[in-house]
Amino acid sequence: MDLVLKNIGLLATPVGKTAKKGGEQKQILLAENAFVSVENGKIVYAGQGQPPDAAQVIDCQGRLVTPGLVDAHTHLIFGGWRQKEMARKLAGESYLDILKSGGGILETVRQTRAASEDALYEKGAALLKEMLAHGTTTVECKSGYGLNLPDELKQLRVAKRLAESQAVDLVPTFMGAHAIPAEYKENRAAFIELLCGEIMPAVKAENLAEFCDIFCETAVFTPAESLGILAAAAKHGMVPKAHADEIDPIGGAEMAAAAGCISAEHLIMASDTGIRALAEKNVAACLLPATSFCLDKNYARARDMISAGVAVAVCTDFNPGSSPNLNLQLPMYLSCLKYRLTPAEALTAVTLNAAAAINRSGMVGSIEPGKQADLVVWDAPDLEYIFYRYGSNLVRSVVKKGKLVV
Numbered sequence: 001m002d003l004v005l006k007n008i009g010l011l012a013t014p015v016g017k018t019a020k021k022g023g024e025q026k027q028i029l030l031a032e033n034a035f036v037s038v039e040n041g042k043i044v045y046a047g048q049g050q051p052p053d054a055a056q057v058i059d060c061q062g063r064l065v066t067p068g069l070v071d072a073h074t075h076l077i078f079g080g081w082r083q084k085e086m087a088r089k090l091a092g093e094s095y096l097d098i099l100k101s102g103g104g105i106l107e108t109v110r111q112t113r114a115a116s117e118d119a120l121y122e123k124g125a126a127l128l129k130e131m132l133a134h135g136t137t138t139v140e141c142k143s144g145y146g147l148n149l150p151d152e153l154k155q156l157r158v159a160k161r162l163a164e165s166q167a168v169d170l171v172p173t174f175m176g177a178h179a180i181p182a183e184y185k186e187n188r189a190a191f192i193e194l195l196c197g198e199i200m201p202a203v204k205a206e207n208l209a210e211f212c213d214i215f216c217e218t219a220v221f222t223p224a225e226s227l228g229i230l231a232a233a234a235k236h237g238m239v240p241k242a243h244a245d246e247i248d249p250i251g252g253a254e255m256a257a258a259a260g261c262i263s264a265e266h267l268i269m270a271s272d273t274g275i276r277a278l279a280e281k282n283v284a285a286c287l288l289p290a291t292s293f294c295l296d297k298n299y300a301r302a303r304d305m306i307s308a309g310v311a312v313a314v315c316t317d318f319n320p321g322s323s324p325n326l327n328l329q330l331p332m333y334l335s336c337l338k339y340r341l342t343p344a345e346a347l348t349a350v351t352l353n354a355a356a357a358i359n360r361s362g363m364v365g366s367i368e369p370g371k372q373a374d375l376v377v378w379d380a381p382d383l384e385y386i387f388y389r390y391g392s393n394l395v396r397s398v399v400k401k402g403k404l405v406v
């Protein structure tokens with residue numbers, strides 16, 4: 001055996017290769033005094049018994065072990081930061097006011113266009129290391145700060161280089177429909193034509209994105225425009241996703257269901273009809289409680305979504321505006337406190353359900369034979385502890401594809 005983790009006080013993991021909905025979201029495996037054995041980067045056995053000999057042994061000394069965390073919604077690659085917006089927020093300007101005035105996302109677009117590919121790469125690599133140190137082993141990452149052909153491709157090429165060179169698994173999403181850039185302010189139809197007619201084919205030609213996301217929101221893209229853009233993306237082989245009903249209830253969840261999205265994001269203002277539509281069409285909900293926290297807004301109705309049979313995932317939404325936090329442990333805590341998820345439901349939300357939202361649940365998201373050996377050893381005696389001692393990084397060690405990386 002290549003690697004054995006022994007003396008695991010508690011092994012906690014969801015089980016299976018598909019998203020967990022409704023009552024299943026809380027059904028996790030809890031095994032005391034367990035071990036995990038690993039060969040060729042894959043899990044061979046996880047559970048109780050006598051650990052075999054191995055080339056490398058990690059003594060967990062009674063600690064908690066979970067699957068590596070999956071962050072299924074981030075805007076990882078961007079130039080600059082936006083700390084100057086804090087004063088405007090405190091003075092009462094809303095997120096959409098700042099965007100409408102040419103700031104917000106558009107400020108990050110200016111800074112991202114000005115940044116070189118190498119500079120974005122170095123910054124992204126450092127951020128990924130920080131994520132890994134906080135227990136995140138798989139990260140989805142969206143473009144959307146270029147909003148033109150060269151700069152959208154630049155962001156996605158950075159993602160590709162990072163995927164090839166970094167320990168964390170990266171899953172790329174094209175999000176050219178993130179805002180209307182200043183130069184198309186008076187001609188949104190022409191921008192949509194640019195996205196679908198030029199940028200999407202170029203993204204496809206270099207095979208730079210698996211998914212296509214869109215900001216369906218007041219003053220950004222309407223549900224009708226979103227449907228058209230996501231249909232074009234599907235024709236280019238990208239699976240649709242949507243930022244939906246984040247700020248205003250404009251039927252974003254209904255749109256995401258109609259577009260055949262694999263997941264819908266935010267959903268703070270989603271209607272009952274919208275939630276039902278997500279359940280019917282098997283759309284996962286990627287909920288982002290740290291964004292509600294940062295914008296000082298309401299929290300999505302996660303309990304209603306679970307009751308309706310929607311698979312709930314929880315992610316950071318890491319970005320320079322509405323969620324400058326990359327530590328998934330904060331949204332984990334908030335998902336218990338504000339969404340009223342139980343620790344078991346929340347664990348599923350940041351592992352198996354998050355993996356399902358990015359089409360990776362056959363490979364990661366749980367600790368069981370055949371899956372990739374992505375594991376976190378926590379400085380914690382039980383599962384409740386990591387949803388309780390917020391504010392500290394409770395990660396002790398991280399194993400990625402069978403290698404000790406933290």
Ligand code: NIG
Nearest residue numbers: 105108215317319320321322
């Ligand atoms: O998910 N809402 C749209 N996009 C991001 C924010 C991006 C930004 O402000 O830079 C989000 O919150």
Ligand code: FE
Nearest residue numbers: 073075243317
């Ligand atoms: Fe987002």
